[in-house]
Amino acid sequence: MSNEVLLRMEHISKSFPGVKALDDVELTVKAGTVHALMGENGAGKSTLMKCLFGIYHKDEGQIFLNGQEVDFKDSKDALEHGVAMVHQELNQALKRNVMDNMWLGRFPMMDKLPFVSEKQMYEKTMEVFKDLNIDVNPKTIMSEMPVSQRQMVEIAKAVSYNSKIIVFDEPTSSLTEVEVEHLFRIINSLRDRGCGIIYISHKMDEILRISDEVTIMRDGKYIATKDSKNITMNEIIKLMVGREITNVYPPKTNTIGEKLLEVKNLSAEYSKLSDVSFVGYKGEVLGVAGLDGSGRTELLENIFGIATRKSGEIYVDGKQVTNKNPRESIKNGFAMLTEERRATGIFGVRDIQANSTISSLKKYLNHGFLDNKKLSEATQWGIDTLKTKTPSQKTPIRSLSGGNQQKVIVTRWLLTDPTILLLDEPTRGIDVGAKYEIYELILKLANEGKLVIVVSSEMPELLGICDRILVMSGGRLAGEVDAKNTTQEEIMTLAAKYV
């Protein structure tokens, strides 16, 4: 392994009004290594990267690339110097096709003519794809592809710039296990070419598998850089949170009661979900596993009435319900936390109070008009119960961290007094501490006799908090396992059944 230092960031500091976001942080990335950058949300990882890419202007410190000091104006400037980033939330022109996105801002031109050469664009794209072993038609429209493939395109774009430093920000948060494997193969091949990879993730097992070195940050400060081979998950967690977490999952205390929900032969009109039947019990945490595109999300969407149902019946407490749309489902005691928080969860410009109370407004009416006191009491209850960190109820939700946004949306649903909660990736993009609180909450709800259905891509999570796990494959229910007596291998086998 070469030890040549590619990128060195020294004594980086950055302040925002009232907050010191970065305080004398350093980061050294060597060629041919994968360097993990870890820390809880708000630890300053994103801010550090934004300083690198010139999105933020650093207050103090220096950045050296190949020994030369650099100070990029913006991410395009960085890209042209061989420093690329694959974003957590992809910024792509979704209505355009793959190759348009790849070559945006530097379209290959025809010889001597001021026109874009589609042919060259296609060929160049194919070249990069072949190189990275990506199987995507360059002419596919971005919005028609799953997130995982869109991410591949983003990586291919970084590679096409001949980038020496590639930053991956939470790359696997929306990928299935198989896709993660593919991603890791690509990352490894990039490393073997001598690239320096900065890898930001919350997933410990991934970090330990893929990275060569780990730099840990906490509260805007540099904590340590360690060799990945000589460190354990618990040690990393300890460095990140400054305390020891013995149990990643809270102890299970819920007891399973009588039958609450029965779904019979559910099929979707516009997705491949077909003929799914299962039951759920009071006080149960029911997991739904499966690969991306296996119909996990579609299952919840069909139960909740977001997606159009073709056939099938739903019974709550033995009574049939239609759940034609979310309004009706809410009346029937359902609640659903959607997967894409930003697109379908939060009202970005609205404050915490509006975001918390929107689904239960009728509760706060006083003679037909909304009562401010009731509204703020309900909101405050949510903030206290879930330990939401926010300056006030009047803060716009978009200025909170992902974990706190998630807590506000959970509050929204708890305020509707649901008996059945459908949670689609409830811990995505949330730091370890907040995740633990969400797990506690799920178990608390189960203890109250509610049925909690959890869809997750993280198998340890499902194994840690669920009682039973439904495994989806190719839009069908491939099997049902007992969380206590199953293994990841068993679930993976079922998940691949109808692929």
Add this chain to the structure above:
Amino acid sequence: MEKKFDKKKILDLLLNNAMYIIIALLVVYVAIKRPKFLGIASIINIISLTASKLPMALGIAGCIVLAGTDISAGKIVGLNACITASLLTTVYKIWPNMTAPFPIPVVLLIVLCVGGLIGLFNGFCVAQFDLHPYIVTLSTQLIIYGIILIYMMLGTNNGMALSGMTEEYKQLITGPLFNIGTVRVPRYVFYALCFVGLMWVIWNKTTFGKNMFAVGSNKVAAEVSGVNVKKTIMMVFTLAGMMYAITGFIDAARVGSANATTGLNYESDAISACVIGGVSFVGGTGKISGVIIGVLLLQVIFAGLNFLSVNANLIYIVKGLIILIACAIDMRKYLTKK
């Protein structure tokens, strides 16, 4: 470091209250040049002008909160002004068979229905066909224009301006609410205040109001959260249509006549007022107080530049600049907080 921080704070304070500051500066400047600008007569005039434009701006603001717009507003005002003027009149031009003017409540009901139905139609097309409100109202605006032209040619009117409205009706709208010295405050100022109150309650104290903001902020999330998105959109447009109808009902008496050009370009002023007042096209944000400030600012500009004897052509330029500056300041809120 400390000082720099303060400077930024002051700048923020200035920018966040820019509209108030602009109004204040303008008023001070005009008042120095023309002291009568702050005379009672002048203040009442500006308040009256503001009051006459408020109901419409309040209606259109709802559409903008939905991240939409409504460019049919002016034409709806015009149509309802014409209907009002043709029914509450002593010269029966449009309807030669009339023998007496209609009772005022009946006419009010008629225009509310007409405005509400057109609004509902707008809202229905926006919600049901998922069309952008600009497209929908661009179309209905044309349709209504045609209807106005046809309506004005009915009977023996031949497209003439409608006037000769009944004294009772004129008194109801422009009659004195009270007098300050010799200056009369017209009743429609009071009506405008009522509508401000009504809209404030609707926006802040009803589930419909909260749902409106939610839909404007994130339509999909609103649907998932159990908001009846289509119903909300239709209600917002219906309410807006009714507010335009009321504007028309008031305007016919205020101006003293109505013709096919009544309401021309009203929507552009109303939209400008909303935008100046911070009802952003981003959707999901806005306050009633902002709408009032926006309308007031435009009227202060109109009256102020008049007092200053500024060339009419400059008024366009000043208005344009104000709108641009207001929007730029407004957008700042959404850009800086990263």
Add this chain to the structure above:
Amino acid sequence: MKKLLSVLLAALMVFTLAGCNNSANGGDAPASDAEDVAVFWYNHTDAYLSSVRSAMTDALESAGVTYNHYDANTDQTTQTDQINTAIAKGVKVLVVNQVEASNDDVTKTILDAAAAANLPVVFFNRSVTEEVVTSYANTAYVGTDYTQAGHMEGKMVGDYVLANYDTVDLNGDGVISYVMFKGQEGNLEADARTQYGVEDADAILTAAGKPALAFYDADNANKYLLDLNGAWSNTASKEYMDTILSQYNEENGNMVELVIANNDDMALGAVNSLKEHGYNGGADQVTIPVFGVDAMDFAVALINEGSMTGTVKQDAVGMADAVKTIAVNFLNGNGAFDGINSAYELEGTWRVNIPYSAYNG
């Protein structure tokens, strides 16, 4: 389902509109058959033109020719397209109320298109230039001498002020302060009315040894207030007048003593504002003389009740009659001006002027 609904909706709308169209134009020829006379209007909202339109509808119907009205909605491009379409459709006579008055290029474009199809053209109301019109065969213009309305308004103002000088001069300072409302910028008629409405009045006053009229606001270099929407509208003049009266009133000793407006609509707005401020409401109130142009029914009514002073009558029926006569002459292959009412002033071989007349009750 949704698709079906939208189709139904569209069909319903088209049907409704088609129905409206029929009722508005009465005896139109079936749509598939081209009408004899195609009339192109500058703008259907214009009140005076609307009365010409009604009169023309009656005249053409009683002459037994088929016709159709087209509204350009103040857009010359629209009108030119409408004309070309009508030619293609096979109409026999074009009657044009040109949007961009006095724009020779537009006139030539229209005449070239007509000449290519060998069609006669009758222009009316909005000016076209002699030079262009006379260079084509089978064309005529029915207009008014656009300066005449302004001159007539000015003369009426001058005569009235002179005869009632002391009554009009409210503050007794010997000078009459006035306000002028202009309907639109860049319109020849508006320009002429704005100019001559004051100039001619001044000429009469100074000849009698009185000082000229003074604009109420000495700082206003334009000496007029403009409808910012260019719509000649009563809303504009009403809001201006309200604002003026909040600064210039009897209390301050600087009341506006005379109102001259480009048209009756704007005069009406001023009258309404004055009435709200306690003027022009009858014998027991002070009356500020207000002058307009067009002699609209409502203006005549206001003059008769004493709240407005004078207007200038533009003869809508006369204009419609002249256009009809010429159009029918063209249709029958007669000389353009055969049998035309002798009260109209013929100008050369190309133009008929419909005279204005003053109206002051």
